[in-house]
Amino acid sequence: MGKEANESKDTANIVAQQVQKIALLKEQMVRMEAELNLAKDIQLNMIPISHPDFGGRSDVELYAKLISAREVGGDFYDYYLLDDNKLAIVVGDVSGKGVAAGFMMAVGKALLKSRAATDFSTASIMSHVNQEMAANNPDYMFTTVFMGIIDLAKKEMTYTNAGHNPTLILQKDGTLVKLSTLHGPVVAAMEDIVYGESVVSLSVGDVIFAYTDGITEAHNSALELFSETRLFDSLKRPFKNVKDTVERIVLDILLFERGEEQFDDITALCVEIKE
Template sequence: MSATTILVVDDEPDFELLVTQRFRRSIRGGELVFHFARDGEEALELLSRVPGIDLVLTDINMPRMDGLTLLLRLPEVDPQLRAVIVSAYGDMANIRTGMNRGAFDFVTKPVDFDDLTVTLNRAVEHVRAARAALQARDALLAMQEELAVAQRMQLAILPQPLPDTPGRQLRGFMQAAREVGGDFYDFFILPDGRLGLVIADVSGKGMSAALFMAVTRTLLRMVALSGVDAAQCLSTVNALLAADNPEMMFVTAHYATLDPATGSLEYASAGHPPPLLMGAEGAVRELPGCDGIVLGVRPAQEYPLRRQTLAPDEVLFLYTDGVTEAVDPAGNLFGEERLAATLASHRGLDCQDLLAAVVSEAVTFASSAPQADDITCLALRYRSGGR
């Protein structure tokens, strides 16, 4: 621990000699550093130019500026600075005034140096604890501000809604369990006019997951826009992630491309919950063939390419397990069956309202239980051939 620095304010020269003599071993050993002032004005001047003073030990009766006036001025120098006052044994009125003005403790004359040592140690511990708490608070506030910035940045990289077309409607939603999350969704128009759809979930929570998410999202979009099919895209992204992944984080993902002219859907999945298909009449089923190993674990991994043709007014619903694994206070999961029933009961809604209904059902189901995982979902309604 660094040396304790004490400012002694007393107009009696003999008191400086007594202090330096009594604490000489601690001074030589670098445990204590003393500064001396003859009155309150000299003390304030010294405090203004000497940083790091832990404690003020001040007499009350002094010329120019007495100790009681000095006590009123100390918060102007450092609100965390504390003082111990020295006064005559019978001078309780001044001692009481000093305590009311913020003195931490007092000692009486003639000074018992054993008692003074105990009092000074206790006062210094109090000051350092208060300063440590203040530093911790400032660090927490700074961290919260950084997280708020990270949250705004994460939301900013989510895609802007695509305008509805005669052939389709598409909307997405994400709600992180913490300030930042590891889920993401993305959609974009490919060079050949097809629509690319991505949903993914990074292992873990918080800042590390958010950073890995940002890397994954960038890689996946970059590879997808090169024009490769969904299976090749996941295979390439997996190899890139696995090549430099010392923390062994992984990503579940589903990538699909839709030809809006024909309703042809090509897709590949990497350990992600199978998307759901809902027909116009409300029947809900899983998109078939959604298997594959998570991204980032095995460098050389192939992913099968699947195909499905969407019927007019069919809805493709992609989601992360934060939806189905929402937990109520009794420990029950929201589950796939409840999700399918929720979709069916709201089948006539547009995509934006459908997402809102699903999220509302999951949140209501969880009730007072805290959100355990990020909630992300993506809804595509295919209307008919056309772009």
């Protein structure tokens, strides 16, 4: 009897210990989830506003949108005026998800902006930022980056594509131009990469559309991809304004997904060249 009583006491102890452990784990999980949500907030707060007015200037209009997937993602966009005539635009996608991706996004975004303050060559900016980021990258992370510097006076864009999906230009006559040139691999993967750049002429009425692969790789329950074809169809509808273009594409994606969970971040940045 004594032995049995001891055994049941032991069992009760073990159960109590396990209950305590579970409570502790639950507490840790709640704390971790709160921290992840904080990281997601930080990610979204680092993104500039969707629809800036650039001090009331009328020769350009920009609208951007980032829809974050469930976890902290790695998509980012940025834009800033470098002087009276030069507008820099950036869209990127960091490999992986989570807090580490969020940190890399923050560092990449900051390095690009700081270099662009004194260097107007996107090739040179990208080469420098890559060197900086690749030198200390023990986890083999990387980020795709499209960076364009639009000269609003000369009506041209100098751009560098580092492993990112091609940016599109919807011309006033409805022609869709794909900027297919790749100027180098993703940023931070390898040191000593010398990136190139291209220049494209722009006209009043041209619309630049930069985006991440969360758009083309959005899928429905039948695992069909939204794909470039559907994106082109969406873009080719009559143009109203940049906000309408981006919101319409986002709506097209949501309708296409029909309730499937959004798997990846979705980012679109759209610029109209105006009079």
